[in-house]
Amino acid sequence: MKILLVKPYSRFPTRMPHLGLGYLATALRRQQHDVDIADCPRENLDRRRLQQRALLFSPDVLGISAFSSDLTAVRQIAADFRRSFPQITLVLGGAHASALPEHCFTFLPELDFVLRGEAEHGLPPLVRRLQEGGTDWENVPGLAFRKDERIIVTSPRLEQDLDSLGFPAWDLLRPDIQTLAPHGAFVQRLPVVPIITTRGCPFPCTFCAARCISGRTIRHRSLENIFEEIDYLVTHYGVREIHIEDDNFTFRREFALGFCEELLRRGHDLSWCCPNGVRLDTLDRELLTMMKRAGCYSLSLGIEAGTDHILQQIRKGLTTEQITRQVALIAAAGIKTTGFFMIGFPGETRADIRATLRFARHLPLDRAQFSTFLPLPGTDYFEDYLRACPLEDVPWDKFFTTEVVWPPAGISPRDMARFQRRAFLGFYLRPAILAGLAREIRSPRQISRLFQRAWEIFK
Secondary structure, three states, rough: OOOEEEEEOOOOOOOOOOOOHHHHHHHOOOOEEEEEEEEEHHHHOHHHHHHHHHHOOOOOEEEOOOOOHHHHHHHHHHHHHHOOOOOOOEEOOOHHHHHHHHHHHHHHHOOEEEEOOOHHHHHHHHHHHHHHHHOHHOOOOOEEEEEOEEEOOOOOOOOOOOOHHHHHHHHHHOOOOOOOOOOOOOOOOOOOOEOOOEEEEOOOOOOOOOHHHHHHEEEEHHHHHHHHHHHHHHHHHHHHHHHEEOOOOOHHHHHHHHHHHHHHHHHHOEEEEEEEEHHHHHOOOOHHHHHHHHOEEEEEEEEOOHHHHHHOOOOOOOOOOHHHHHHHHHHHHHOOOEEEEEEEEOOOOOOHHHHHHHHHHHOOEEEEEEEEEEOOOOOOHHHHHHOOOOOHHOHHHHHOOOOOOOOOOOOOOHHHHHHHHHHHHHOOOHHHHHHHHHHOOOOOOHHHHHHHHHHHHHH
16 A cells, blocks of 8 residues: 655744654555655645645555644545545544543544554554554554544554564655754754653653653663664764764663764764753763763753752752753753753742743753743643633644643733743853854854744744
């Protein structure tokens, strides 16, 4: 069968290849299916161009991976494909599908199936049954489907042996398509590609829904498997920089040290960073020194708040004292840092938000990202949010880091927007920060990109 996998057009600035779709493509190819990937943001595919691409490929199955904020775009895509390909099977996966599978059928009536969690064990058997004319959907892991006017949802399966998944289908992910800032505003060297070395997150942060997809148990690829992929990327695509997209790359100290040692042994001279964030309490001086030696130049850090009582409320497992000490340790190791902060948690006051903004400026960070709190589906906060806003009224288009859908009591959305603008201006309009950013600029195009990102935030 012919399967088209789609990442919809999106407001998110990230332009990295979609590793999840790449792994699905590999799983489908093992069953001899014909697969294509349409990454709309990276390939600049709007509705019309996506339809043109599909008409050339003529798929039997359309698989879409989506965040909650993508739902309106997905509804447009689903309607377009249902008109152009009346017999096509429409399947939705990704973060929103994993958290709210039943809701997907209500919001997207064109859907045939929804897949939850890691779909490498769900999509291939689903496609096989479609090809064979079978209907025993109950045996497909992680599948949601309609039956007798009900929605049936089966349990997903998480692969314990990540090496067995193979590599993402890099020929379809097109690492040759390079953008100036594929993940964030800066890179050191092009070409750059993402990889994952682990899956899963055991931490109980109340604002994060990562466990809906990859579960709470951390699973590691073997170093041999990881470096076989890195060798391939260097040899076939001339890759010079790696972005490790894990949630928990440094969770096992011995694993992170082993990665660094093997990278040095192979002599690839690669730059690398962890733009998705690492846990501060997993880092120590020896590990940071080894990471720096092995080419790590930047770490993103999930700090979130600047008051201990909010950190405790969101179950971050850190204190402001620990954060201060660890950020200083990273700076001393010569690795650049980006702090991730979030403002507007339920129960947060204006004084709490101001404290977070001061804390961000106090820390020796090189960059900072200030997001507004979102009650994401799959988090502890989402059910509380539904008591204030019924599911059918949720403004999914606003589930984005610069929007305000559920401000704390006593603070208006307009005031939240002002706090966010003040956070960015207060952090970046300092001589030392501006000088540091200037030293990282490699071309006039990068300046243009920085202004574009700033406009996206402040407009």
